[in-house]
Amino acid sequence: MFLCSSVTISAILLSMCHCSRRKPNIILILADDLGWNDVGWHNPDVKTPSLDRLAHAGIILNQSYAQPVCSPSRSALLTGLYPIHTGMQHGVVQELQPKGVPLNVTFLPQKLKDLGYKTHAIGKWHLGFCKWEYTPTYRGFDTFYGKYNGAGNYFTHFQGPLEGEYGIDFRDGEKVIRNQQGIYSTESFATRAVKLITAHNKTDPMFLYLAFQSVHSPLMAPEKYSKMYRHIKDSQRRILLGMATAMDEAIGQVIASLETNEMLNDTVLLFLSDNGGAPYFGGNNFPLRGAKTTLWEGGTRVPGLLYSPLLKKSNYTYNGMIHLVDWFPTLINLAGGQPQTNIDGIDQWSALSKNGNSPRKEILYNIDNVKKNGGKAAAIRIGDYKLVVGDPGKYSDWYQVTDKIKFKEWWKKRFFLKKRHLKKLKEKARKKKLRDRKRQQAKKRWQLNKKIEKEKRYRARQRKKLARKKKLERRAKKEMKIHKVKRSADDIIKGAKNSGKARKILHQKQHHKSSKGKLLKKKQKKMIKKTTFNGVWNWICCKTRRSMSWGALYRLWLHYCCKDKEDCCPSCGNQFKKLRHVGHRQTQGFQKKVWHKIEKKKKSSPIVRSDLMRKASRNLWKQFFEDRLQYGIRLYNLKTDPLEKNDLSKSPKHQKIIEKLMRRLHEFELSSIAAINPPSTIKGRPSNFGHVWSPGWC
Numbered sequence: 001m002f003l004c005s006s007v008t009i010s011a012i013l014l015s016m017c018h019c020s021r022r023k024p025n026i027i028l029i030l031a032d033d034l035g036w037n038d039v040g041w042h043n044p045d046v047k048t049p050s051l052d053r054l055a056h057a058g059i060i061l062n063q064s065y066a067q068p069v070c071s072p073s074r075s076a077l078l079t080g081l082y083p084i085h086t087g088m089q090h091g092v093v094q095e096l097q098p099k100g101v102p103l104n105v106t107f108l109p110q111k112l113k114d115l116g117y118k119t120h121a122i123g124k125w126h127l128g129f130c131k132w133e134y135t136p137t138y139r140g141f142d143t144f145y146g147k148y149n150g151a152g153n154y155f156t157h158f159q160g161p162l163e164g165e166y167g168i169d170f171r172d173g174e175k176v177i178r179n180q181q182g183i184y185s186t187e188s189f190a191t192r193a194v195k196l197i198t199a200h201n202k203t204d205p206m207f208l209y210l211a212f213q214s215v216h217s218p219l220m221a222p223e224k225y226s227k228m229y230r231h232i233k234d235s236q237r238r239i240l241l242g243m244a245t246a247m248d249e250a251i252g253q254v255i256a257s258l259e260t261n262e263m264l265n266d267t268v269l270l271f272l273s274d275n276g277g278a279p280y281f282g283g284n285n286f287p288l289r290g291a292k293t294t295l296w297e298g299g300t301r302v303p304g305l306l307y308s309p310l311l312k313k314s315n316y317t318y319n320g321m322i323h324l325v326d327w328f329p330t331l332i333n334l335a336g337g338q339p340q341t342n343i344d345g346i347d348q349w350s351a352l353s354k355n356g357n358s359p360r361k362e363i364l365y366n367i368d369n370v371k372k373n374g375g376k377a378a379a380i381r382i383g384d385y386k387l388v389v390g391d392p393g394k395y396s397d398w399y400q401v402t403d404k405i406k407f408k409e410w411w412k413k414r415f416f417l418k419k420r421h422l423k424k425l426k427e428k429a430r431k432k433k434l435r436d437r438k439r440q441q442a443k444k445r446w447q448l449n450k451k452i453e454k455e456k457r458y459r460a461r462q463r464k465k466l467a468r469k470k471k472l473e474r475r476a477k478k479e480m481k482i483h484k485v486k487r488s489a490d491d492i493i494k495g496a497k498n499s500g501k502a503r504k505i506l507h508q509k510q511h512h513k514s515s516k517g518k519l520l521k522k523k524q525k526k527m528i529k530k531t532t533f534n535g536v537w538n539w540i541c542c543k544t545r546r547s548m549s550w551g552a553l554y555r556l557w558l559h560y561c562c563k564d565k566e567d568c569c570p571s572c573g574n575q576f577k578k579l580r581h582v583g584h585r586q587t588q589g590f591q592k593k594v595w596h597k598i599e600k601k602k603k604s605s606p607i608v609r610s611d612l613m614r615k616a617s618r619n620l621w622k623q624f625f626e627d628r629l630q631y632g633i634r635l636y637n638l639k640t641d642p643l644e645k646n647d648l649s650k651s652p653k654h655q656k657i658i659e660k661l662m663r664r665l666h667e668f669e670l671s672s673i674a675a676i677n678p679p680s681t682i683k684g685r686p687s688n689f690g691h692v693w694s695p696g697w698c
Contacts, residue, residue: 023116023205024310025267026331027258029251030077030209032070032124032216033292035277037284037401038244039303047228047245050252051271051305058269058307059352060317065363066275066324068292068299068393070126070150072366073274073324074211075101078108078127078139080328080343082364084672090370093128095149095159096680098698100128101139108328109140112207115335118142120196122189123211126150130684130698137173145172145192147185147213148693154185154213154220159693160686167686169693176692184222185213186243190250194257202263205335210254214247215240217281222246236282237401265309268334270327273302279399286400289644294393295365295379296644312353320358321381322348364668370675380665384639385654387661390632398643633658 040048041055067073071092072083079101083089086101093099101107109119121141128134129148136144147169152159157180160166170177180188193210200206219239226242251271258264276299277283278292290296304322307314325345333339333347346359365379376390635649635658648654683697 023335024308025206025208025258025263026112026117026334027208027210027254027267027269028077028327028331029254029269029271030074030123030211031247031271031273032211032213033275033278033281033283034215034244034273034303035279035283035285036288036298036301036303037286038215038240038277040248041305042303043284046241048248050248050255054255054269054271054307055305056315058305058311058314061272061304061306061322062317062319063321064272064302064304065300065322065365066273066302067366068275068294070216070274074125074127076324077272077274077327078209079105080108080325080340080345081105082325082344082668084364084367084668085344087673087676089366089672090368090675090677092150093126094680095693096682096684098130098678098681098684099676100130100134102676103133107139108331109207109209111140111332111337112335113140113142115205115332115337117205117207117335118200119207119209120144121209121211122146122192122196123209124150124213124216125211129693129695132174132695135174135695141209143173143196146170146189146211148695151216151218152213153218155183156181157185167689167691167693184220184246186246186250189213190253193250193254197254197257197261197263200261200263202261206263212247212250215243215277215283217278219243219282225249234282237284238282240282268306268308268310268331270304270306272304272324272327275299276302279395284399284401286398287643289396289398290393291395291399294395295377295388296392296396297638297642298399299393299395300365306352310353313355316355318352318355318358320348320351320356321360321363322358323360323363326360362664364665367665367669367672368675370677378665378669380661380668381638382661382664384637385657385661386636386638386644387658387665388634388636389662389665392634635661 037043038046039055040046040052041060067076067083069092072088075081075083075086075088079086086105088101109117109121113119119141121136121144123146125136125144125146125148127139132138135148147157147159148171149159149169152169157168157170157177158166159169168176168178170180189210189212193208196208197206219236221239221242225246226239228245229238229241232238232241255264255269258267275292276285276288276290276294279285280291283292285291285298285301288296288298288301290298292299294300306318323345325343326348328343328345329340329347330345330349330352333349339347344364348359350356351358362380362382365381367378369376377392378389379392380387633649634647635654636644636646637648638644649658681697684693686693688697
């Protein structure tokens with residue numbers, strides 16, 4: 001009896017040990033602003049060998065979605081809730097903004113910590129730090145090594161300038177780090193990750209959240225990485241790809257550490273980006289439309305991969321829809337936790353491990369009602385159809401990589417040019433210099449000649465003035481001799497000018513008197529023509545204005561209209577008695593009875609009925625057309641048109657689909673909370689805390 005009980009106890013203990021070993025280590029790696037076209041498995045020109053190896057050995061996430069900007073994406077990933085349910089839907093957390101994820105929201109590390117995990121955060125936080133309760137060590141992480149803000153210098157780890165304020169932003173827990181200046185932040189984060197993995201106790205599962213600062217601006221990379229892309233002319237693109245390669249090397253160090261410590265076989269490694277690339281900072285999302293900060297696919301559809309030996313099926317591309325909020329319940333399920341119903345995320349582990357159909361049928365891109373111009377920005381996808389309401393963002397084009405020169409071609413051009421070709425180039429440059437010199441000389445000659453001609457004209461004018469003055473002086477002398485009147489030459493000149501002006505004025509007055517009568521007559525004629533024409537228009541509009549020219553109408557009125565007021569048109573009062581004898585086909589045989597019949601037909605015209613139908617349809621679709629007029633609506637079928645080129649919103653066939661999407665969007669809007677968007681304050685300036693970005697000011 002005792003033996004049996006001891007055997008059963010040992011079996012239970014073994015099973016418990018086996019269950020605890022089954023809990024996998026979770027490595028969650030998040031890149032910053034890494035675009036669709038900035039990874040090796042989408043673009044072979046990008047050197048990311050470590051990530052490529054993981055992607056081809058694991059699962060490539062082909063329809064992985066995030067939020068348009070940093071803070072909302074990180075909130076969605078760590079809470080399993082859409083930003084509209086945490087108040088983080090409007091923009092990022094600014095440096096001096098007293099903002100953060102509400103404290104009543106549970107974070108992923110808090111749940112994993114309850115399940116026995118050791119939780120560590122490395123890298124960029126960007127979810128608020130104005131009070132200590134918003135910082136990582138108060139949100140479920142045992143340790144934190146990284147930066148609170150969204151950007152900063154990669155080498156000095158200073159963030160600024162902001163209103164003339166510089167401050168260091170690098171911490172180990174609550175302690176400020178000052179000994180890492182000059183060390184590239186990506187390398188510093190990788191060193192810390194390797195140190196944690198090496199020191200980890202294997203009996204406990206580990207959750208490592210490694211959020212790299214790369215490839216966010218400011219664009220900085222060690223020279224050895226940017227030199228790998230020296231064939232690229234665009235300096236921003238060259239540095240950004242160097243940053244991506246440096247990050248890939250850091251990830252390679254983490255994988256190597258997991259292998260050496262025999263932890264890789266019990267690890268689930270997830271790599272994602274927080275939003276699309278920024279083409280204005282060297283990123284690229286081609287062929288997808290849009291960029292970071294937009295609701296287009298280029299701003300929200302991000303590169304991603306999942307690697308784990310625990311997967312039942314690997315080495316394939318998963319085409320099912322998956323959003324950042326789905327990783328919360330998926331990782332909780334992997335850790336052996338209970339499924340949650342009060343979140344937006346859906347557990348997708350069974351679909352991912354077997355390459356099954358995605359349980360997610362809809363994705364909410366975002367709803368942002370706090371726009372600058374009082375507008376609205378929202379987007380939702382159900383099935384293959386995507387609806388965009390309002391302004392999707394500033395960068396709405398398809399941005400290609402501008403520099404298409406391949407490395408080999410550049411190498412040949414740079415180092416293997418023949419001497420003969422070089423001589424030709426030198427001769428061409430010499431000839432060009434000669435041409436430019438001749439042009440400059442010709443231009444100088446032309447300018448000199450122009451100056452000389454100008455001087456000649458000026459001298460000629462001066463000579464004429466002098467000659468005229470002498471002539472007038474001679475005239476003054478004669479006047480003195482004859483009339484014995486003493487007048488100077490200047491007085492004579494003034495008198496001549498005044499007499500000339502007087503002559504002009506007299507001429508104008510005479511012309512005005514003679515032309516005044518003519519102008520009046522012309523005006524009278526115009527008025528007569530105008531009144532007669534209006535009369536013709538009013539009279540003919542009842543009968544034949546559609547088929548007769550304007551001139552013909554005037555002639556008809558002029559020749560055939562009587563002066564007596566008999567048999568006139570009942571609506572206009574103009575006479576049409578004699579028009580029955582005119583030889584025009586359009587005016588023969590018109591009488592009052594026929595006129596009244598035409599009036600009755602007009603009242604029951606089919607045009608009026610079509611207007612009524614339009615009014616009825618407007619009442620039926622009132623809500624949707626109002627939104628279209630106010631904000632603008634776009635509809636796309638992402639299955640047949642993944643590049644979002646053909647707008648289907650104006651097609652009458654798709655009105656029911658628009659109604660369905662709008663109703664679902666309205667449901668989300670009713671369940672949302674107001675965006676947390678307080679104004680910035682000077683209380684958080686680093687100068688108040690010894691030039692350190694520090695919590696404790698809100």
